[in-house]
Amino acid sequence: MKSTVDADRLGVFKTYKLYVGGKFPRSESGRVYEVTDSKGKWLANAPLSSRKDARDAVVAARKAFGAWSGATAYNRGQVLYRVAEMLEGRRDQFVREVADAEGLSKSKAAAVVDAAIDRWVWYAGWTDKIAQVVGGANPVAGPFFNLSTPEPTGVVAVLAPQESSFLGLVSVIAPAIATGNTVVVVASEGAPLPALSLAEVLATSDVPGGVVNILSGRTAEIAAPLASHQDVNAIDLAGADEDLAKELETAAADNLKRVLRPQPVDFTAAPGTGRLTAFLETKTVWHPTGSLGASGSAY
Amino acid sequence: MASVFEYAPAPESRAVVDIAPSYGLFIDGEFAEAADGKVFKTVSPSSEEVLSEVARAGSEDVDRAVKAARRAFEKWSALPGRERAKYLFRIARIIQERSRELAVLETLDNGKPIRETRDADLPLVAAHFFYYAGWADKLEHAGLGPNPRPLGVAGQVIPWNFPLLMLAWKIAPALAAGNTVVLKPAETTPLSALFFADICRQAGLPRGVVNILPGYGDAGAALVEHPGIDKVAFTGSTAVGKAIARQVAGTDKKVTLELGGKGANIVFDDAPLDQAVEGIIGGIFFNQGQVCCAGSRLLVQESIQDELLDSLKRRLSTLRLGDPLDKNTDIGAINSEEQLARITSLVEQGEAEGAERWSPACALPSSGYWFAPTLFTNVTQAHTIARDEIFGPVLSVLTFRTPDEAVAKANNSQYGLSAGIWTEKGSRILAVANRLRAGVVWANTFNKFDPTSPFGGYKESGYGREGGRHGLEAYLAPTSPEGAR
Numbered sequence: 073m074k075s076t077v078d079a080d081r082l083g084v085f086k087t088y089k090l091y092v093g094g095k096f097p098r099s100e101s102g103r104v105y106e107v108t109d110s111k112g113k114w115l116a117n118a119p120l121s122s123r124k125d126a127r128d129a130v131v132a133a134r135k136a137f138g139a140w141s142g143a144t145a146y147n148r149g150q151v152l153y154r155v156a157e158m159l160e161g162r163r164d165q166f167v168r169e170v171a172d173a174e175g176l177s178k179s180k181a182a183a184v185v186d187a188a189i190d191r192w193v194w195y196a197g198w199t200d201k202i203a204q205v206v207g208g209a210n211p212v213a214g215p216f217f218n219l220s221t222p223e224p225t226g227v228v229a230v231l232a233p234q235e236s237s238f239l240g241l242v243s244v245i246a247p248a249i250a251t252g253n254t255v256v257v258v259a260s261e262g263a264p265l266p267a268l269s270l271a272e273v274l275a276t277s278d279v280p281g282g283v284v285n286i287l288s289g290r291t292a293e294i295a296a297p298l299a300s301h302q303d304v305n306a307i308d309l310a311g312a313d314e315d316l317a318k319e320l321e322t323a324a325a326d327n328l329k330r331v332l333r334p335q336p337v338d339f340t341a342a343p344g345t346g347r348l349t350a351f352l353e354t355k356t357v358w359h360p361t362g363s364l365g366a367s368g369s370a371y
Numbered sequence: 372m373a374s375v376f377e378y379a380p381a382p383e384s385r386a387v388v389d390i391a392p393s394y395g396l397f398i399d400g401e402f403a404e405a406a407d408g409k410v411f412k413t414v415s416p417s418s419e420e421v422l423s424e425v426a427r428a429g430s431e432d433v434d435r436a437v438k439a440a441r442r443a444f445e446k447w448s449a450l451p452g453r454e455r456a457k458y459l460f461r462i463a464r465i466i467q468e469r470s471r472e473l474a475v476l477e478t479l480d481n482g483k484p485i486r487e488t489r490d491a492d493l494p495l496v497a498a499h500f501f502y503y504a505g506w507a508d509k510l511e512h513a514g515l516g517p518n519p520r521p522l523g524v525a526g527q528v529i530p531w532n533f534p535l536l537m538l539a540w541k542i543a544p545a546l547a548a549g550n551t552v553v554l555k556p557a558e559t560t561p562l563s564a565l566f567f568a569d570i571c572r573q574a575g576l577p578r579g580v581v582n583i584l585p586g587y588g589d590a591g592a593a594l595v596e597h598p599g600i601d602k603v604a605f606t607g608s609t610a611v612g613k614a615i616a617r618q619v620a621g622t623d624k625k626v627t628l629e630l631g632g633k634g635a636n637i638v639f640d641d642a643p644l645d646q647a648v649e650g651i652i653g654g655i656f657f658n659q660g661q662v663c664c665a666g667s668r669l670l671v672q673e674s675i676q677d678e679l680l681d682s683l684k685r686r687l688s689t690l691r692l693g694d695p696l697d698k699n700t701d702i703g704a705i706n707s708e709e710q711l712a713r714i715t716s717l718v719e720q721g722e723a724e725g726a727e728r729w730s731p732a733c734a735l736p737s738s739g740y741w742f743a744p745t746l747f748t749n750v751t752q753a754h755t756i757a758r759d760e761i762f763g764p765v766l767s768v769l770t771f772r773t774p775d776e777a778v779a780k781a782n783n784s785q786y787g788l789s790a791g792i793w794t795e796k797g798s799r800i801l802a803v804a805n806r807l808r809a810g811v812v813w814a815n816t817f818n819k820f821d822p823t824s825p826f827g828g829y830k831e832s833g834y835g836r837e838g839g840r841h842g843l844e845a846y847l848a849p850t851s852p853e854g855a856r
Contacts, residue, residue, distance in 0.1 A: 205514065210839055212821035213498065220825050220839065305830070318621030325616030327785075328609075328628070328831045344516070346849070354825050354836050357804050359814040 088118050088264075090125060090288065091271030093132030094281015100124050105289065107265060110175025118264045121289035123297040126256065129285035130301055133227045133254040136282030141224045141252035145200035152196035152250060155277040159189045162273060166266065170238045173263035187340060188242040194343070195246040202251060202348050215361045222352040224252035225330055226305030229298035231291055233310045237263035239339045241270065244310050247347035249283055256285045256304070258295055258311065264288035292316055299323040306330035306351050310337070378691065381698045383485045388476045390562065393424045396432055396585065397568035399439035400578025406431035411587075413561055416482035417695050417704035417739040425561045428586035430593040433553070436582040437599040440524040440551040443579030448521045448549035452508030459504030459547060461574040466497040469570070473563060477535055478695045480562040482704030482740070483658050485696050491657075495820055496539040499838075502822035503543035506843055510548065513840055515849040521549030522625055522848055523601030526594040529564075530607045531557035531706050532661040532762075538564050540837045541604050542581060543822075548846035550602065553582045555594055559707045561585035592618075600624065602846065606663070609760075609786075609831050627835025627845045629663065629827055631760040632788030635781035636666030636817065637803065639774070640675045642793035646815065648682045651766070654791060654817040656690065656744055659705055660764040663832070664789035666817055668757060670777050673770045680748065680768065687744055688731040702764065705740040714742050714763030721747050721756035726767070752783055760786070774799065778806045787829030791817045810836070 088107075089096040103120035119125075140148070159166065163185055171181035203222055210218040228248045233240030237260040248255050259267030271286045287294050291311055298304055299320040307329050309317045314334075321331050332350045393410070395402035409427040414420060428436075447455070466473065473496075474488040481488075510519050525545045529537035534556055545552050556564035564583045571581050584590055588611070595603050595615050603626045605615055612630040619626050636654050638647050654666030671679050695703035705711040722728050726747040735741040742763055750757050750767045757767045771777040781790055790809040792800050800814045810828045813819060820826065825841035827833060835845045 206841075210821065210823040210825070212819075212824050214819070214821065216816070216819060216821075218821070218824050220841065225829075314621070321620035322617050325613050325620065328613060328616060328630075328833065330834055344849075353810065353829050354827070354841055355804075355807075355810060355812065355829075356825050357812045357814060358816055358819050358824070359800065360816050 086116065088116050088268045088288070090119050090121060091268070091275070091284070091286040092125070092129045093135070093285065094275065096271065096275075099289070100128070107263070109172045115172055116265060118268065118288040121287040121294050123293070125287055126294050126297045127301070129256040129287055130227060130298070130303055132282040132285050133256050134303055136280055137226060137254045140249070140254055140280055140283045143252070145203070148250060148252065149196045149199035151278045152192055152199065152246060155273060155279065156189050156192035156196065158273045158277045159185075159192065163189070166238065166269065169266045169269055173237045173266050184239045188239045191239070191242050191343070192246055195250040198247075198348060199250045202345065202352075205345065206349060206352065207354070210356070215363070217359045217361055218356065220354050220356045222251065222349070223355050225351045225353055226253060227303060228253045228255045228351050229295070229301070229304050229307040230255050230257045231295055231307070231309055231311035232257055232259050232267060233339070234260050234262065234291070236339045238266040238270070240310070241267050243337075243339045243343060244308055244347065245284060247343070248308065248351050251348055251352055253306075253351050254283045256298060257287065258291050258298070259286055259288045260311065261289070261291045295320055296323065299329070300326060302327050304329060306332070308332045308350070309334045378699045380694070382694060382696045383475055383478075383698060385475060385479070385696065388472045388479070390423050390476070390479075394561070394565045394585070395426045396428050396436070397565065397581075397583040398432065398436045399582065400572070402568070405429055406435070411558060413480060413559065415479050415739075416559070416706050417736070419738050422479060423562060425565070425585045428555065428584035428590040430590070432584060433590060433593040433597055436553045436584055437524055437526070437594070437597050439579040440553050440582055441599055443577060444523055444551045447551050447577060447580050450549075452510060455547065455549065456504045456507035458574055458576055459500050459507060459543065462570055462576070463497050463500035463504060465570050465573055466493070466500060470494070470497065473535060473566060475696065476566060477563050478703070480560050481531065481534060482695055482706050484700040484703040485698060486700065487658060492533060492536050495822070496535050499536070499539040499822040500543045503547040503842075506544070507547040510843070510847065513843050513847075515844055515847050519548075519847040519849050522846060523550060524599060525550045525552045525602040525604060525846065526597065526600040527552055527554040527604045528591040528594065528607065529554065529556055531560040532658060532663075534560040535563040535567065537606050538567055540606070544837070544842045545604070545846045546580065548843055550846050551580045553584060553594060553600070555584045555586055555591050558585070558587045595619070602626070604845065605629070609833075612833055625845070627827075627837070628833035629835070629837060630831065630833040632663045632665065632786045632828065632832050633668055633758065633760055633784045634664055634666045634789035634791065634809070635668045635670050635784075636791035637670045637777045637781060637793065638672060638675070638679060639777075639794035639796070639799065640672040641795045643795065644675070644679060644682055647679070647793040648686050650791065650793065650815070650817040651683060652686055652690070655766045656702060656764050657818050659703060659742070661706060661710070661762050662818070664811060664818065666789065666791050667761060667766060669766055669768045670771050670780055671768060672777075673772050676770050683746070684729065684731070687746065690731070690744055692733055692741065692743065693736060702744060705742050705763065708740055710762065711740040711742060714761055714765065717756060717759060717761045717763075718745060718765055721750075721754060721767070724754050724756075726750045726754055726756060752780060758784070774803060778803060782806075782808050785831045788827075788832035789813070
């Protein structure tokens with residue numbers, strides 16, 4: 073990145089890396105691609121992820137799913153809130169990166185970063201409420217206790233929005249992991265740096281390794297193996313154009329992934345619960361209520 | 372065993388139902404022949420007797436039905452919810468009035484025992500319409516946004532195992548939410564859907580709101596592909612479900628799929644065995660096992676395997692197979708020759724792969740499609756009969772030692788529709804239920820259904836839920852600040 077302190081001092085560039093399983097590897101392919109700002113000025117070389125990187129990320133996400141989905145909702149809420157705390161502390165860095173990535177003025181970029189921080193706070197509060205809103209007891213016509221509970225779908229492949237490289241990114245990651253899913257995220261192809269820097273925040277926010285995995289590169293190249301991967305349970309196509317979305321949805325049918333199609337979204341508006349519920353399954357458990365004094369087993 | 376209880380025949384009278392020699396398609400409130408004049412015969416699977424000749428829908432008919440549904444949508448969706456509710460309440464009441472007739476009809480066309488159609492299918496059908504009727508004027512309270520809107524025309528394709536019940540699961544929530552429908556019943560069981568068309572007439576339902584297209588898979592595919600529909604609801608095989616998911620890719624069509632299963636019924640060593648045995652029997656032999664949520668894999672704790680299998684075999688020997696219209700019949704006919712061939716082939720494969728096959732002494736009628744209740748032991752997870760959905764009266768028995776192993780084996784499936792847990796220990800029920808990847812978990816019971824209770828699967832058992840408040844979501848476009856979702 074550019075030096076901002078002293079014209080005489082040579083700045084220290086950051087090597088941008090992937091984020092997989094809580095670690096920061098380079099692409100196994102050894103490839104990078106040039107990332108520029110909106111005016112075409114070189115910003116960094118980002119890893120150009122391969123199909124193998126995508127598969128490794130799925131393995132990491134699957135490994136993390138049991139503990140993350142089994143964590144208490146309160147715990148997940150605190151972890152998400154911690155992300156907001158860490159981001160707040162690095163606000164200036166992200167304002168700079170978002171301004172570069174999206175060609176925004178400092179004040180507009182600041183508004184984007186503030187909204188992204190607030191989004192983490194919004195979803196942090198949802199973790200222990202969504203089950204009460206979308207689940208509940210069902211009054212069946214018989215002597216049974218019957219309860220429907222939402223559960224996370226599993227490993228979700230997320231194609232982050234191409235334009236909104238940071239607020240859009242946070243708006244698609246946070247709801248998926250709030251409910252206990254783990255994700256493999258494909259960063260905005262043209263503006264991947266805010267996503268790769270977000271990984272540094274996640275790594276220091278008590279988010280267990282593997283819960284969020286972030287890949288940069290060509291969206292179509294990385295998304296294809298994710299859409300057809302038999303151990304991916306769902307896919308968010310936010311960052312796919314019409315043709316790619318159709319191709320990926322077709323591939324996703326092979327193991328009946330849950331598909332969230334691309335749709336126009338104003339990420340600056342208050343989100344609804346749609347992205348929370350898109351990657352939830354409803355489990356309904358029945359048990360006889362029995363009767364007091366009955367002979368034999370009363371359960 | 373057969374000599375212990377001898378039963379005189381106790382058949383339900385067929386006189387209560389009047390089946391016409393032929394039926395048309397039900398489009399825009401009228402019965403009509405197929406555009407190309409094609410027909411097919413529907414037979415009684417227990418006797419192979421031809422029950423009626425039914426018009427066979429083709430793509431031209433699909434187009435006509437979708438257009439009729441589209442025309443009807445404008446007025447139907449604009450009706451005040453309380454008026455739509457009253458139509459659905461009327462339908463529920465007429466179904467109750469005609470339930471004996473419909474039960475006999477369903478048993479004739481499907482082959483399942485009258486005890487099941489009378490005591491399970493029909494009461495649930497009426498209840499389903501009654502339940503969703505009440506939602507029609509309360510949609511804004513369903514937690515789906517302040518002003519949820521119907522989607523438009525729903526194309527619905529249903530299977531043959533619970534013909535009228537699957538129709539109710541599809542049509543009731545669709546109409547309550549303000550959609551209109553084109554429904555294709557299965558080719559082996561078209562009659563109850565056509566009788567339902569008559570119930571729509573009696574209820575005074577506006578023309579075009581419900582259209583019924585008897586036909587084969589080609590008509591179903593034409594319906595799913597039709598650009599004039601906004602929603603696809605399908606219940607059936609996972610293979611067809613995947614084909615549908617591919618077909619709708621890149622469109623705006625909303626989809627719900629309720630597909631196959633390979634339900635694990637887990638019995639722990641402290642389970643009340645007699646009750647577990649009843650649950651296992653109901654879990655796999657209800658409707659001859661032709662149930663997507665059947666408990667077709669029995670996972671029994673190793674220490675009680677012998678005791679449980681003894682009880683299970685003893686109980687199996689008392690099941691009565693035969694005339695589905697007989698009120699004492701437990702096991703009816705397999706729905707079709709094709710399904711019988713599939714069951715037979717999978718069972719032969721089970722034997723060939725080394726599993727041990729057992730059936731009680733059981734005389735099969737000479738005509739019709741029949742398969743004796745069957746149990747396999749020495750089954751491993753690698754066996755085809757432990758992995759593939761058989762959709763027949765065939766139970767595969769596997770064992771486990773620890774709860775962890777039970778959960779791992781139960782979840783080792785491409786499917787995730789149902790599961791059962793049998794144990795006296797409450798904390799174990801909850802711990803195991805938590806870890807099962809299945810949409811419906813029955814603890815110390817099995818195969819219970821209710822219109823208020825969401826039903827549907829994880830993984831390749833499909834997506835979306837039918838029943839309850841959740842079932843409405845499949846037929847509404849929620850309004851939220853974020854947009855469509």
